[in-house]
Amino acid sequence: MNELGGQLLSDVQGRTRERVARAALSRLMEPQDAAGLALVRAAGAVDGLRIATGELEPGPELEKEVTSLLADNGISSGGAGLAAALRRWAPRIPDLAPERDLATMQRLGGRTIIPGDPTWPAQLADLGLHEPLCLWWRGNELEFPPVRRVVALVGSRDSTSYGASVTGDLAYGLGQRGYTVVSGGAYGIDAHAHRGALTGGTTAIPTIAVMAGGVDRYYPSGNEDLLRAVANQGAVIAEVPPGSAPTRYRFLQRNRIIAALAAVTVVVEARWRSGALNTAHHAESIGRTVAAVPGSIHSANSAGCHRLLRDGGAVCVTDVGEIAELAGSSGEGLVEDKGAAVSEHDGLTLEDLILLDALPVRSTTSVEKLAVVAGLSPESVRAGLGRLGLLGLAVSVSGAWKRSGKSG
Amino acid sequence: MNELGGQLLSDVQGRTRERVARAALSRLMEPQDAAGLALVRAAGAVDGLRIATGELEPGPELEKEVTSLLADNGISSGGAGLAAALRRWAPRIPDLAPERDLATMQRLGGRTIIPGDPTWPAQLADLGLHEPLCLWWRGNELEFPPVRRVVALVGSRDSTSYGASVTGDLAYGLGQRGYTVVSGGAYGIDAHAHRGALTGGTTAIPTIAVMAGGVDRYYPSGNEDLLRAVANQGAVIAEVPPGSAPTRYRFLQRNRIIAALAAVTVVVEARWRSGALNTAHHAESIGRTVAAVPGSIHSANSAGCHRLLRDGGAVCVTDVGEIAELAGSSGEGLVEDKGAAVSEHDGLTLEDLILLDALPVRSTTSVEKLAVVAGLSPESVRAGLGRLGLLGLAVSVSGAWKRSGKSG
Numbered sequence: 029m030n031e032l033g034g035q036l037l038s039d040v041q042g043r044t045r046e047r048v049a050r051a052a053l054s055r056l057m058e059p060q061d062a063a064g065l066a067l068v069r070a071a072g073a074v075d076g077l078r079i080a081t082g083e084l085e086p087g088p089e090l091e092k093e094v095t096s097l098l099a100d101n102g103i104s105s106g107g108a109g110l111a112a113a114l115r116r117w118a119p120r121i122p123d124l125a126p127e128r129d130l131a132t133m134q135r136l137g138g139r140t141i142i143p144g145d146p147t148w149p150a151q152l153a154d155l156g157l158h159e160p161l162c163l164w165w166r167g168n169e170l171e172f173p174p175v176r177r178v179v180a181l182v183g184s185r186d187s188t189s190y191g192a193s194v195t196g197d198l199a200y201g202l203g204q205r206g207y208t209v210v211s212g213g214a215y216g217i218d219a220h221a222h223r224g225a226l227t228g229g230t231t232a233i234p235t236i237a238v239m240a241g242g243v244d245r246y247y248p249s250g251n252e253d254l255l256r257a258v259a260n261q262g263a264v265i266a267e268v269p270p271g272s273a274p275t276r277y278r279f280l281q282r283n284r285i286i287a288a289l290a291a292v293t294v295v296v297e298a299r300w301r302s303g304a305l306n307t308a309h310h311a312e313s314i315g316r317t318v319a320a321v322p323g324s325i326h327s328a329n330s331a332g333c334h335r336l337l338r339d340g341g342a343v344c345v346t347d348v349g350e351i352a353e354l355a356g357s358s359g360e361g362l363v364e365d366k367g368a369a370v371s372e373h374d375g376l377t378l379e380d381l382i383l384l385d386a387l388p389v390r391s392t393t394s395v396e397k398l399a400v401v402a403g404l405s406p407e408s409v410r411a412g413l414g415r416l417g418l419l420g421l422a423v424s425v426s427g428a429w430k431r432s433g434k435s436g
Numbered sequence: 437m438n439e440l441g442g443q444l445l446s447d448v449q450g451r452t453r454e455r456v457a458r459a460a461l462s463r464l465m466e467p468q469d470a471a472g473l474a475l476v477r478a479a480g481a482v483d484g485l486r487i488a489t490g491e492l493e494p495g496p497e498l499e500k501e502v503t504s505l506l507a508d509n510g511i512s513s514g515g516a517g518l519a520a521a522l523r524r525w526a527p528r529i530p531d532l533a534p535e536r537d538l539a540t541m542q543r544l545g546g547r548t549i550i551p552g553d554p555t556w557p558a559q560l561a562d563l564g565l566h567e568p569l570c571l572w573w574r575g576n577e578l579e580f581p582p583v584r585r586v587v588a589l590v591g592s593r594d595s596t597s598y599g600a601s602v603t604g605d606l607a608y609g610l611g612q613r614g615y616t617v618v619s620g621g622a623y624g625i626d627a628h629a630h631r632g633a634l635t636g637g638t639t640a641i642p643t644i645a646v647m648a649g650g651v652d653r654y655y656p657s658g659n660e661d662l663l664r665a666v667a668n669q670g671a672v673i674a675e676v677p678p679g680s681a682p683t684r685y686r687f688l689q690r691n692r693i694i695a696a697l698a699a700v701t702v703v704v705e706a707r708w709r710s711g712a713l714n715t716a717h718h719a720e721s722i723g724r725t726v727a728a729v730p731g732s733i734h735s736a737n738s739a740g741c742h743r744l745l746r747d748g749g750a751v752c753v754t755d756v757g758e759i760a761e762l763a764g765s766s767g768e769g770l771v772e773d774k775g776a777a778v779s780e781h782d783g784l785t786l787e788d789l790i791l792l793d794a795l796p797v798r799s800t801t802s803v804e805k806l807a808v809v810a811g812l813s814p815e816s817v818r819a820g821l822g823r824l825g826l827l828g829l830a831v832s833v834s835g836a837w838k839r840s841g842k843s844g
Binding site for chain 1: 729730733734755758
């Protein structure tokens with residue numbers, strides 16, 4: 029083997045190690061785990077994983093770098109960012125098997141892509157520290173379209189016939205004009221968006237469904253056929269590994285990926301409080317354009333759209349031409365910090381929200397099991413359960429825990 | 437008669453002469469005849485009428501003053517402003533009979549009010565040079581409500597059942613909250629606005645119809661009963677004297693009065709091209725708030741509303757509370773815009789506000805174009821841009837101007 033060949037082999041091995049490490053890290057950490065993402069930035073994915081799993085000592089300089097990265101992103105760790113994170117990750121270390129996860133994806137006809145891959149969506153870099161570690165990808169392996177050619181159509185699960193017809197028309201029309209339509213694969217507006225784009229689509233990737241849970245399952249089950257078609261003609265993707273449940277926390281984090289992939293996020297129908305508004309806030313926070321479709325003021329399903337229009341953040345759109353115009357004028361990576369996403373979390377910290385998601389509704393569970401499911405240290409679980417208990421969101425039954433009725 | 441009584445009598449005689457002169461001038465000139473309005477500013481109504489009818493020579497100094505007043509208002513007369521106007525007015529001089537017109541109004545149970553009367557709407561002063569010479573008034577003789585208590589509801593003549601029901605609800609609700617509803621007395625949205633306000637109204641002047649033609653006739657004839665009820669419970673008014681036909685030009689000029697009377701102009705339903713949009717633009721141009729009611733994107737009658745929302749000039753409103761909020765935050769002539777912009781727009785002169793409104797958000801424009809759009813002289817535009825620039829509300833990009841991000 030000549031020198032060039034040796035270099036190439038070494039590069040390929042390096043990429044493979046990086047891929048395996050990121051796959052493992054994506055199981056170890058919940059999406060948007062700031063300390064973990066800062067660790068990967070500071071130490072790289074391979075050494076980051078070795079530190080996260082306790083194989084390597086972080087050392088005071090690295091800890092300082094992580095703390096400073098977190099501070100740069102407005103996250104105050106009180107100096108204990110990495111130490112707390114290590115305790116949070118510990119319970120999941122025994123379950124790590126990245127090679128198995130990568131093999132699962134291959135068996136499903138998919139793959140795991142990481143930043144630097146030719147198919148990696150460059151626009152995700154606009155998420156900064158919160159760029160996903162990797163994407164579990166089921167579908168066509170093609171170069172990702174640039175942000176200005178991608179539009180997100182989102183909205184309520186319980187869409188009206190108005191919302192269904194508007195979404196179908198817009199998605200079909202966007203497909204005809206060569207746009208890729210991104211949505212969340214859910215019932216209602218999401219499903220109509222994918223369907224319209226599959227019918228009207230003229231590009232290699234007409235539509236992409238970004239899942240909150242693992243892509244090994246097509247969820248919700250009522251959309252199984254649709255999502256299979258999306259994977260066949262476009263792509264079904266997630267930042268969490270196969271087997272991951274679609275928790276509420278993951279739904280909210282997933283929305284930032286939808287927002288970042290597209291130049292414009294169009295909310296077609298949304299109630300006064302709706303997950304679609306969370307996607308809109310994510311889009312705003314990274315400087316993407318938010319648009320809303322108006323509707324009857326008598327329809328509760330348009331109240332969220334009108335709220336977005338009234339608050340001044342969203343542009344009123346009524347047809348494909350207007351959306352295309354916005355996509356063209358949208359800056360790539362123009363960041364304004366508005367820090368709005370937090371309000372949707374009912375005032376809970378991200379950690380408490382993860383914990384709430386992990387709490388069973390009917391049966392009870394132990395602190396140790398919660399630590400594994402939530403990816404938090406047993407100490408954090410205990411403290412969090414205390415806070416959720418005070419808020420009436422969790423109850424303890426003879427030492428074991430479950431959700432209280434009111435946390436729905 | 438003592439000295440005080442003599443002074444009083446002289447005042448009353450002065451007011452009467454002024455009233456007769458303005459009544460005559462309002463027949464001589466079309467609404468918004470800039471040269472005529474400048475003449476009245478410069479010479480007063482009584483001498484202005486004597487000059488307009490050729491009884492008095494204007495003299496070079498007065499001509500200079502009129503030219504300069506016109507220039508201040510962005511109207512270039514090329515030095516021939518007054519001379520051309522005199523030729524324009526000449527054909528109507530033989531028809532002047534102001535005493536007859538005033539008597540006609542008295543016979544109709546009405547009157548002619550002029551600036552300075554206790555019943556004169558103070559908010560019309562925000563029209564500057566374009567304030568009407570007088571108002572022909574049929575209805576209750578009461579102090580006019582302040583601008584913050586007046587809302588204009590306008591829209592298409594061919595309203596849909598959606599538009600009818602929304603307008604009726606809003607007008608009724610505004611009436612219940614003590615607002616005066618202003619509209620144009622036409623079929624469709626206007627009629628529903630007056631009807632709702634008559635039913636729900638709780639103030640002395642629940643509703644006012646501003647006519648494009650003389651108030652001696654209730655026009656259109658299909659609204660005769662409605663307009664009679666408006667005159668009985670509120671007021672039917674016009675700036676043109678009895679017997680004037682409602683020409684298209686007068687419709688468009690009439691819209692500026694509707695816009696100036698109200699703190700907020702709400703467009704309920706409007707086609708892509710609609711007279712209601714003209715009222716909205718008048719409102720914007722004097723710094724009043726414009727609002728639009730959203731509707732189905734499949735309805736051509738909402739296309740104009742969505743256009744207003746999309747172009748960024750209008751606030752999306754869906755109920756009476758939102759309209760009341762806008763009216764409350766609307767200053768008299770000094771409009772505070774929605775949301776975050778409030779503090780930055782505080783303390784701006786009306787001229788600077790108009791200039792700010794005229795500045796495009798995305799593209800840039802030249803001083804010359806701004807002078808046209810804002811209706812200000814190039815010198816005023818340059819000075820105003822300097823002030824707005826210092827406040828961080830406007831930015832210059834290689835010689836052309838646009839709004840800065842912070843001015844929303």
